[in-house]
Amino acid sequence: MPKRKAGDNKPTRSPTMADIARIAGVSAATVSRALAGLPPITEETRQRVAQAAKEAGYAVNRHARSLRLKRSKVMLVLIPNLANPNFPDLLMHIDRAAYDCGYDIMIAHTAIDPHRSDRYVDELLAGGLDGVLLTADYCPPKLLERISAGARLPIVRTLSPTPAPNGISGVQIDEEKAAYDVVNHLVTQGHRRIAHLGGPPKEIVAIARKRGWEKALADHGLDAGPDLYIPAGFLIDDGRRAGNELGEHAALPDAIFCSNDESAYGLMAGLKKRGLRVPHDIAVAGFDDLSFSAVLDPPLTTVRLPRQEMAEKSVWKLRALIEEDAPNDITILKHELLIRSSSLRS
Amino acid sequence: MPKRKAGDNKPTRSPTMADIARIAGVSAATVSRALAGLPPITEETRQRVAQAAKEAGYAVNRHARSLRLKRSKVMLVLIPNLANPNFPDLLMHIDRAAYDCGYDIMIAHTAIDPHRSDRYVDELLAGGLDGVLLTADYCPPKLLERISAGARLPIVRTLSPTPAPNGISGVQIDEEKAAYDVVNHLVTQGHRRIAHLGGPPKEIVAIARKRGWEKALADHGLDAGPDLYIPAGFLIDDGRRAGNELGEHAALPDAIFCSNDESAYGLMAGLKKRGLRVPHDIAVAGFDDLSFSAVLDPPLTTVRLPRQEMAEKSVWKLRALIEEDAPNDITILKHELLIRSSSLRS
DNA sequence: GTGAAAGCGCTAACAT
DNA sequence: ATGTTAGCGCTTTCAC
Numbered sequence: 036m037p038k039r040k041a042g043d044n045k046p047t048r049s050p051t052m053a054d055i056a057r058i059a060g061v062s063a064a065t066v067s068r069a070l071a072g073l074p075p076i077t078e079e080t081r082q083r084v085a086q087a088a089k090e091a092g093y094a095v096n097r098h099a100r101s102l103r104l105k106r107s108k109v110m111l112v113l114i115p116n117l118a119n120p121n122f123p124d125l126l127m128h129i130d131r132a133a134y135d136c137g138y139d140i141m142i143a144h145t146a147i148d149p150h151r152s153d154r155y156v157d158e159l160l161a162g163g164l165d166g167v168l169l170t171a172d173y174c175p176p177k178l179l180e181r182i183s184a185g186a187r188l189p190i191v192r193t194l195s196p197t198p199a200p201n202g203i204s205g206v207q208i209d210e211e212k213a214a215y216d217v218v219n220h221l222v223t224q225g226h227r228r229i230a231h232l233g234g235p236p237k238e239i240v241a242i243a244r245k246r247g248w249e250k251a252l253a254d255h256g257l258d259a260g261p262d263l264y265i266p267a268g269f270l271i272d273d274g275r276r277a278g279n280e281l282g283e284h285a286a287l288p289d290a291i292f293c294s295n296d297e298s299a300y301g302l303m304a305g306l307k308k309r310g311l312r313v314p315h316d317i318a319v320a321g322f323d324d325l326s327f328s329a330v331l332d333p334p335l336t337t338v339r340l341p342r343q344e345m346a347e348k349s350v351w352k353l354r355a356l357i358e359e360d361a362p363n364d365i366t367i368l369k370h371e372l373l374i375r376s377s378s379l380r381s
Numbered sequence: 382m383p384k385r386k387a388g389d390n391k392p393t394r395s396p397t398m399a400d401i402a403r404i405a406g407v408s409a410a411t412v413s414r415a416l417a418g419l420p421p422i423t424e425e426t427r428q429r430v431a432q433a434a435k436e437a438g439y440a441v442n443r444h445a446r447s448l449r450l451k452r453s454k455v456m457l458v459l460i461p462n463l464a465n466p467n468f469p470d471l472l473m474h475i476d477r478a479a480y481d482c483g484y485d486i487m488i489a490h491t492a493i494d495p496h497r498s499d500r501y502v503d504e505l506l507a508g509g510l511d512g513v514l515l516t517a518d519y520c521p522p523k524l525l526e527r528i529s530a531g532a533r534l535p536i537v538r539t540l541s542p543t544p545a546p547n548g549i550s551g552v553q554i555d556e557e558k559a560a561y562d563v564v565n566h567l568v569t570q571g572h573r574r575i576a577h578l579g580g581p582p583k584e585i586v587a588i589a590r591k592r593g594w595e596k597a598l599a600d601h602g603l604d605a606g607p608d609l610y611i612p613a614g615f616l617i618d619d620g621r622r623a624g625n626e627l628g629e630h631a632a633l634p635d636a637i638f639c640s641n642d643e644s645a646y647g648l649m650a651g652l653k654k655r656g657l658r659v660p661h662d663i664a665v666a667g668f669d670d671l672s673f674s675a676v677l678d679p680p681l682t683t684v685r686l687p688r689q690e691m692a693e694k695s696v697w698k699l700r701a702l703i704e705e706d707a708p709n710d711i712t713i714l715k716h717e718l719l720i721r722s723s724s725l726r727s
Numbered sequence: 728g729t730g731a732a733a734g735c736g737c738t739a740a741c742a743t
Numbered sequence: 744a745t746g747t748t749a750g751c752g753c754t755t756t757c758a759c
Contacts, residue, residue, distance in 0.1 A: 049506040051752055062730045067754055075728055094503030098453060099752035101444040102735050109487070117473040118672070123463035130490050134497065141455070141487050144476050151480065157440030160395040162736095271676055304676050326464070327673060330617055330650050397736055408746045413738055421744055445736035448751050508752095 050091040059087040070095070101163075110138050110353060111155055111164050115171045116146045119269065119297065120325045121342065125170060125194060128346030136354050138165070145173055153177040159188060166353045171195045172239045174203065187363070189356035193349040194340070195240050197365060204356065205365040206349040210240055213338045213370040214247025217292050217320050220336070220372060222255050224380045226289035226318055230263040232277055232302060234294035241269070244294050244322060263288060267298055274298035278305015287311075290318035290378065296325045296337055303331070303377070318378045329375070336378035339371040396437040405433040416441070447509075456484050456699060457501055457510050461517045462492045465615065465643065466671045467688065471516060471540060474692030482700050484511070491519055499523040505534060512699045517541045518585045520549065533709070535702035539695040540686075541586050543711060550702065551711040552695040556586055559684045559716040560593025563638050563666050566682070566718060568601050570726045572635035572664055576609040578623055578648060580640035587615070590640050590668060609634060613644055620644035624651015633657075636664035636724065642671045642683055649677070649723070664724045675721070682724035685717040 056063045061080060069076050069084035087093075101107040110133055114122050126142070133140050141164070145152050152175035158164050160181075166189035167178075174192070181188065182202040190203050197205040221229050231248040234241025245264075252259045262285040267273040274293065278301060281287065293299035299321035303313055313319050313333055321328060321337040328335040348366055355361035402409045407426060415422050415430035433439075447453040456479055460468050472488070479486050487510070491498050498521035504510050506527075512535035513524075520538070527534065528548040536549050543551040567575050577594040580587030591610075598605045608631040613619040620639060624647060627633065639645035645667035649659055659665050659679055667674060670685040694712055701707035 049508065052754095053752080063752085064731080064754075065729060068729090071754085077728065080728080092503060092506065094500070094507040094509070096448070096507050096752055097504060097509035098444040098447040099735090100754080102442070102448055102737085102751090103753045103755085105735070107444060117469035120466065120469070123466070123469040123472075126469075126488075127463040127490055130488060131493065134489070134494070139487050139489070141485050142472075142476060143480070143485070144473055147477065148480070154440070157438060158443060160438065161440040161442050162395065163440070163443035271672075275676070300673075300676060304678065307678060326617075327646075330621070330646060332650065332653060332678070398738095399736080409736090410738075410747080411745055414745090417738090423744065426744080442736050445751090446738080448735090448753085449737045449739085451751070 050093045051096070052093075055084065055087050055091060055093050058091060059084045105162050106357075107163060107165050108138050109164055110140050110166050110168055110350070111159070112140050112142045112168045113152055113155070113170065113173070113175075114142060114144045115173055116144060120327075121194065121323055121340065122170060124326075125342050125346050128343045129168065129350055132347040132350035136350060138350075138354070145171075145175075156181065165189065165357045166191070168193065168349055168353055169195075169203070172197075189353055191349045191353045191356065193345045194342075195238075196243060198239060202363055204352050204363045206345050206352060206368065207365065208340065208345075208368050208370040210243035211247040211250070213372070214244040214292070214322065215251045216247075216370075216372045217322065217336070217338060218248050218251035219255075220374060221290045221292060221318060221320060221378060222251070222257070224290070224318065224378060227257060228263065228286070228288040228290070229257065230265055230288035230291045231259075232265045232267045232274060232291055232293040232298055234267070234269050234298070236266065238269075241294050248292055265291075267294070269295050269298055271297050271301035271304075274301025274303075275305040276301070278302040279309070281306065287317060290320070293319065293321045296321035296323040296328050296335060299335055299337075299377075300327070300331065303335075314377055314379055318380075320378045324373055331377070333377045334375035336375045337373050339373050341368050341370065344368055396439045397442070398439075401430065401433050401437060401439050404437060405430045451508050452703075453509060453511050454484050455510055456486050456512050456514055456696070457505070458486050458488045458514045459498055459501070459516065459519070459521075460488060460490045461519055462490055466673075467540065467669055467686065468516060470672075471688050471692050474689045475514065475696055478693040478696035482696060484696075484700070486514075491517075491521075502527065511535065511703045512537070514539065514695055514699055515541075515549070518543075535699055537695045537699045537702065539691045540688075541584075542589060544585060548709060550698050550709045552691050552698060552714065553711065554686065554691075554714050554716040556589035557593040557596070559718070560590040560638070560668065561597045562593075562716075562718045563668065563682070563684060564594050564597035565601075566720060567636045567638060567664060567666060567724060568597070568603070570636070570664065570724060573603060574609065574632070574634040574636070575603065576611055576634035576637045577605075578611045578613045578620060578637055578639040578644055580613070580615050580644070582612065584615075587640050594638055611637075613640070615641050615644055617643050617647035617650075620647025620649075621651045622647070624648040625655070627652065633663060636666070639665065639667045642667035642669040642674050642681060645681055645683075645723075646673070646677065649681075659723055660725055664726075666724045670719055677723070679723045680721035682721045683719050685719050687714050687716065690714055 052063045056066045069081045156177040169192040172195040193206040196207040267277050324337045324339040398409045402412045415427045502523040515538040518541040539552040542553040613623050667683040670683045674681040
């Protein structure tokens, strides 16, 4: 093996545009135009350049291009935590949609280092990144600061609703209405004492879903008394804990609307361990439609989030923001109530 | 709002190193050194530069830096498919470990466009990317080609084993031995007719796990006859289909070792629907230790993959390959058999 | 239709 | 200890 200095992992220096130019017997400028498919080039020259590039295994250097163009064709995706199965699914669709638009994605999860996402805002400003996709209600402080200072940056939020049109575009569903629909369905099944297993009390999604529950009960003249609101969280264990304690301090409810599918999994496991049957003794519904919800025993009634559509629409919106300076706006997508046996009158 | 041309989303051009130099009253080179913390700089100058950079909201332009350094501080992660919960978990740890080493990650899932991963190999060669992390046995054809041509590239594979030291480093477990351990455990529980629900017949992981099953049976003088091998796949539905048909053409086995947790979920659902109880009528074990496996009813006996360690070790290995031209090698990590009630003699 | 040349923002030799 | 300068690889006026 030929001797190489440390860190020099490339077998030979890879070809640059100048190399291709030399091979094809043209100038670098012509290569650039030919490869980009720009107008004033003979078909014959284009062929020759393409051929030379292919044979030499040429690929443009993204950094040189980005530096020149001041556009990187990279979208940053900020994800809180991949442990919630909503995110991987969303991310997969984001990746696909971005690639189809000619973008690559960088990802960073925000749950751990609070400093980290601010760094990316600086990079966005410095031109290293073209735009940022937020996939939760978290927003880097620095970004908030810039926006209130009047900056218009290419940022789109999805999955979690943006409370008001505040300078960040959004692609979301009507969380409150969806929750309302679930509770309404439980009422039509004849349930009267309908409890709510609440999510983290500060998360916007959790607040909206709780409000939907309250509203539906009120519209049906039912009570949402304090013993029916069960504070919990979005995790399986939050649900399980609730399932273990349910009915200890008050009568059992007829049905429980859980703020998400994961907490519903835990709740059902907890109830089952105590010998309570779903839906015979108690009906359960969730929210999110994770893929496991359909194979659960019993299958879980839930709300389908249009994750693919959310991913695609937010990528497209972000691209429009980047490339066309489109206005900031919020898109509301349709949700769907999936009625499965966990909530059906037995 | 001031008039701006289309695509100009930045409120004002963000500061460059030259701007900071002017503000701090030094040269650009000094700014570069001060910010990088390089030796020959007065503490006082460093302070002044840091201050100026902070006030101006300065961030280095990553493309300019990468172009100059021929090093991008970006690792590409090639993921087949985020739908298998192994990957999100792995990815999360990769992100964290990479960030701690000063790298960002770009991700691309490979399951759809076969052309795509080859493009990244070109980019790697062209210096746009520092290294690639493969998280399955898939390897871009172009990469294989380069390697057999003698190229040494910064590539690490994890999660799936690399069959032989062939120019790609790896971080993996001994899949065959782990499968052996599971089957061995089933034997100690008194089971004799132990079936195997096989994964995709061409995937290296599936092949290794099957071999472990065969070996364990052979070592115990048990039969691995053809009616005990059930060809399936890695998906829930593959397992469910098998569960629905099990015992139709032959006697029911005592136990089933599934090639992964997901197919075990489906299998258990299928068996349950037919009134067969796990583990009372039939014992079940899986492989992967997905987070749902512990909350299943009954909780699933499985093999824990050290995903966090895999993620960290592979990032570190990749960094060594990039920065120190380290030799290619394979690291084998310890696995762990998690015995839960799905496999215990009732 | 094609080439020459400038310059994107940064870092590292080399000078002072 | 700091400044000057060159150049990384690309795209794009501007000439021809």
